Amino acid sequence: MGLLSAPAAAEAGKKADEPSKAYCARYKCIALTFDDGPWPYTPELLDTLNKHKAKATFFLLGRKVASRPELTQRIVQEGHEVGNHTWDHPDLTKLSDDEVMQEMSSTSDVIEQTIGERPAMMRPPNGATDARVTRLMTELALPQILWTGSTLDWQARDTKVITARTLKLAKRNGVILLHDIVPQTVKAMPTVLSTLEKEGYHFVTVTTLLQGRELEAGEIYPPRPKKK
C-alpha cells in the first residue's frame, strides 16, 4: 500500500476515532437466525458459534423456553440475541386478536422470567403476517423480523444441501433463516462459518445489523416486495 497523502491520513485518523459509526457500515456483516428452539441440539451450535466468535439471533418458542430455562440463559450469556417466536408456533393470521396476544405475551413473559428482559423483536411463525397481525405487533411495540434468505433446512434435512444453500444465500447485510431443531443444520455450521469467515463476513445479531436504523413498532424487516 502506498503512503497516504496528508489529507487522506487525517481523514483515516478521524474515521478511527468515530465509534458511533455503525459496525456493519464498516464491516461485511451477516445475521444468521435460528428458529423454533431452544432444543437439545442448541448446545452444539453454541459451541460452534463460540469457536468462531460468531453472534446469532434465536427466535424462541415460549413453551421450549419454559422447559429449557438454563439453555435459554446460556444463549444470552454467550452474547446472542433472542426474539419472540410465539408460544406454540401457530399461524398468527388464523388466530383471534386475543389468541395472538396470548401467544405473544406468554412468550415474552417466560423469556423475561428466564433472562430478566423482554424480547425487543419477534418473528411470526412461517413468516405469516398481515395487516391485522401488524397492528397487534405495533401495539406490542415489536418489529417483525423476516429474512432475506430461507434455507428450507427443515425440508432438506441434509448437511451438504443446507451448507450449499446457506453459502448461496449469504450476502452482505443478509438475514438467513435456519433452525437449530434440525440436526443437519447444526452439523452444517462449522463449514458454513469457516467458509464465510474466509470471505470476510462478520456474524452479528439482528440488532447489530440494524444499528443506526431504528425499526418502528410492527415494522416488517426486511421489507417485503410490493405486491403487483
Ligand code: NI
Ligand atoms: Ni418457526
